[in-house]
Amino acid sequence: xxxxxxxxxxxxxYRSRGRCWTHRVEALASGxxxxxxxxxxxxxxxxxxxxxxxxxxxxxxxxxxxLCMAHYLRRLVHGTFELPAKVTAADRIEAEVEQRDGCWIWxxxxxxxxxxxLGDDYAHRVSYVLAKGAIPAGLQIDHLCFQKLxxxxxxxxxxxxxxxxxxxNLRMQRAADGTWRANTEGAAA
Numbered sequence: 001x002x003x004x005x006x007x008x009x010x011x012x013x014y015r016s017r018g019r020c021w022t023h024r025v026e027a028l029a030s031g032x033x034x035x036x037x038x039x040x041x042x043x044x045x046x047x048x049x050x051x052x053x054x055x056x057x058x059x060x061x062x063x064x065x066x067l068c069m070a071h072y073l074r075r076l077v078h079g080t081f082e083l084p085a086k087v088t089a090a091d092r093i094e095a096e097v098e099q100r101d102g103c104w105i106w107x108x109x110x111x112x113x114x115x116x117x118l119g120d121d122y123a124h125r126v127s128y129v130l131a132k133g134a135i136p137a138g139l140q141i142d143h144l145c146f147q148k149l150x151x152x153x154x155x156x157x158x159x160x161x162x163x164x165x166x167x168x169n170l171r172m173q174r175a176a177d178g179t180w181r182a183n184t185e186g187a188a189a
Contacts, residue, residue, distance in 0.1 A: 127151035
């Protein structure tokens with residue numbers, strides 16, 4: 001069965017959006033908007049099928065399985081219709097830490113500055129907040145163990161920027177070639 005053009009008096013074969021090729025080109029050239037192909041008289045509206053899962057009001061995209069897009073993708077990715085438990089920052093810290101000489105060394109992502117990254121924040125800041133509460137306004141987190149990747153809350157202290165820089169200068173000294181190296185005498189002071 002060949003469908004014919006929706007324009008009255010035209011018996012040419014239907015091509016696109018209910019019109020034959022000639023009438024479609026004429027409509028596009030004149031700027032007349034074409035009707036939506038689903039609204040054309042020659043094509044009935046698609047039947048809406050609800051998702052088969054209880055409590056889901058979405059329309060089934062995958063009609064053969066009667067599943068909406070969200071439930072189809074959950075089953076495809078996770079093997080079940082239930083969402084997996086959200087991984088917390090504490091779970092991530094526990095999974096991404098290696099204990100060495102009292103330090104908790106971050107083994108996850110590392111920023112270009114050498115600090116561990118946990119999402120949009122630094123791992124040592126997240127560890128501090130989880131263990132000791134919010135970081136007071138205007139303070140920074142200093143590593144008492146001098147290890148940038150350490151996230152042990154016992155090795156972290158909230159200090160002012162001036163104090164953080166003072167401690168850093170005590171730990172470092174400028175060599176004759178212009179590079180910085182550890183100051184073993186200054187760090188003990």
